[in-house]
Amino acid sequence: MNSKRIFVSVASFCDPLLEFTIRNAVATARHPERLSFGIVEQNDVSVESALPTGRWRTAFLHVNPRHSRGACWARALAMTLYAGEEYFFQIDSHTCFDQHWDVTLIDTLEQIDARSGNAKVAISIRPFAFEIDDDGSIRTKRFTETTLRLTPTVSVIKRSEPVLQFASEDTKHRDDVAGFQISAAYLFTRGHFAAEVPYDPLFYFHGEEQNISIRAFTHGWDIWHPNAVPLYHLYKKRGAKEAPLHWDADFESQRQEKWFELRRRADRRLGELMTGKLSGAYGLGSVRTFDDYLKVSGLRLEDVEG
Numbered sequence: 001m002n003s004k005r006i007f008v009s010v011a012s013f014c015d016p017l018l019e020f021t022i023r024n025a026v027a028t029a030r031h032p033e034r035l036s037f038g039i040v041e042q043n044d045v046s047v048e049s050a051l052p053t054g055r056w057r058t059a060f061l062h063v064n065p066r067h068s069r070g071a072c073w074a075r076a077l078a079m080t081l082y083a084g085e086e087y088f089f090q091i092d093s094h095t096c097f098d099q100h101w102d103v104t105l106i107d108t109l110e111q112i113d114a115r116s117g118n119a120k121v122a123i124s125i126r127p128f129a130f131e132i133d134d135d136g137s138i139r140t141k142r143f144t145e146t147t148l149r150l151t152p153t154v155s156v157i158k159r160s161e162p163v164l165q166f167a168s169e170d171t172k173h174r175d176d177v178a179g180f181q182i183s184a185a186y187l188f189t190r191g192h193f194a195a196e197v198p199y200d201p202l203f204y205f206h207g208e209e210q211n212i213s214i215r216a217f218t219h220g221w222d223i224w225h226p227n228a229v230p231l232y233h234l235y236k237k238r239g240a241k242e243a244p245l246h247w248d249a250d251f252e253s254q255r256q257e258k259w260f261e262l263r264r265r266a267d268r269r270l271g272e273l274m275t276g277k278l279s280g281a282y283g284l285g286s287v288r289t290f291d292d293y294l295k296v297s298g299l300r301l302e303d304v305e306g
Contacts, residue, residue, distance in 0.1 A: 004086035005034045006102055007191060011074035012093035013042045014065055015243050017234060019050050021095045026052050030100040038081030042068040059083070066254040070246055070262055072203035072211075075184070082194040090187040094234040094243075096130050096138055101230035105188045108228045112176055120221045122189035124182040125150065126168050130232035140232045147171045147227040150181040158302045162270045163207040179225045180297040182213045185233050189221070197221065200282040204259070204266040205246070211270055217293050219285030274301060 008025060012018040018041060026032045033055035041047065046062040059081035068074060075090065082088065087106065098104065105123075113121045128142040153165045166181055197216045213223060244251070247259035272278040274290055284290055294300060 003031075003034065004106070005036055006087040006089050006105070007036045007038060007082050007085035007194070009038050009075065009078040009082070009088065009090040009194075010093050011040045011042075011071060011078050013068065013071070013074065013243070013246055015043075015093040017094040017243075018043075019047050021091070021093050022051050024096045025101075026054065026056065028097040028099050029102045031102055032056055034102070036083065036085050038078045040074045040078045040081075042074060057083070065244075065246075066251055068246060068251075069201070069257075070204040070259075070266075071184075072199055072205065072208050072266070073201045075208075076199035076201035079194045079199055082191065085191045088187075088189050088191045088193050090184065091231065092185045092233060095127070095185070096140070096232050096234075098140075098230040104228050104230040108176070108226045109188060109190075112224050112226070116178075116222055116224070118220075118222045120190065120193075120219075121224060122182065122187060122193065122216055122221050123176075123224050123226045124179075124187045125225045125229060126183045127186050127229055127231050127233040129235050131234070142229070142232075144170050146174055147177050147225055148229075149177055149179055149225050150183065152181075152297070152299060155298060156300050156302050157274065159271055159275075162210070162267060162274060164210060164299075166209070174227055176224050176226045179223045180213060180217060180293065182209050182216065182223055184209050184212070186229070186231060187212075193221070197285075198281060200269065202265060202269055202282070204262040206263055207266055207270045211273060214273060214290065214293055215282070215285060217285075217296070218288045218290060220287030 029035055036057040038059050040061045042063045042065045048060050061077060109121060109123055113119060125148050130138055130140045132138055148168045149171050150166045151169045153167055171177055197219055200211060203211055252258055269278060276284060
């Protein structure tokens with residue numbers, strides 16, 4: 001029986017469901033004692049004391065939300081709480097799980113690893129949805145039993161606006177499928193991914209998944225979209241009262257550097273990454289090139305004249 005540990009990375013911004021997510025992860029895991037949580041909570045009042053305790057490890061960092069510098073900055077901090085666990089699992093703080101999700105994730109990764117022949121495999125896709133009814137009951141909604149794949153809505157990456165939109169395409173197949181785009185809300189892989197492809201803290205939010213996908217691919221990681229999706233995401237409903245966003249006016253009024261400045265910097269960094277101008281830990285890997293990524297993805301970088 002596999003006794004390896006899973007590091008669960010959670011970055012939360014004023015999210016009332018953080019406690020729910022951790023409790024649900026523990027309650028539904030087959031082996032909760034093998035879990036290890038790295039939590040970065042950005043909130044006025046911390047919920048750390050309300051979190052469940054047990055044989056699992058919890059590393060916790062509390063940040064005042066007005067001091068936060070965005071989702072990628074928080075995920076980068078969460079990665080620093082990694083302590084050598086065999087598996088790395090990144091989720092959002094509004095997530096619920098199927099029973100024995102931990103076993104499902106490990107089995108899926110190991111099977112794809114054995115089939116692909118590459119020891120560096122990352123499985124990722126956008127989770128299906130869940131809702132919480134007024135009585136507190138949870139309704140999960142998997143709308144298809146076939147496998148989803150993340151595909152870009154356009155084929156050309158503009159140098160001036162490098163961030164692309166991706167859609168979840170139903171492949172109509174039940175097999176795991178190879179891909180090239182990571183979903184930040186469901187990323188499961190080997191633990192050393194955290195050291196080899198650390199989150200860039202100078203990114204903001206937009207372009208986050210392109211950045212980590214390109215860097216993972218060029219470091220030799222294969223990205224797969226699994227059929228098994230044992231977790232669910234609470235997606236925002238238009239018009240509903242929700243947790244505040246990082247760029248909401250109340251927070252912005254307390255910050256010297258505004259959200260659009262952070263986003264503009266991130267857009268520049270994404271362009272620099274694609275053109276090889278960004279070096280060091282947050283640059284391209286040396287196993288594959290960005291041109292290799294373009295060939296696999298079918299994308300094209302806009303000509304300079306364009």
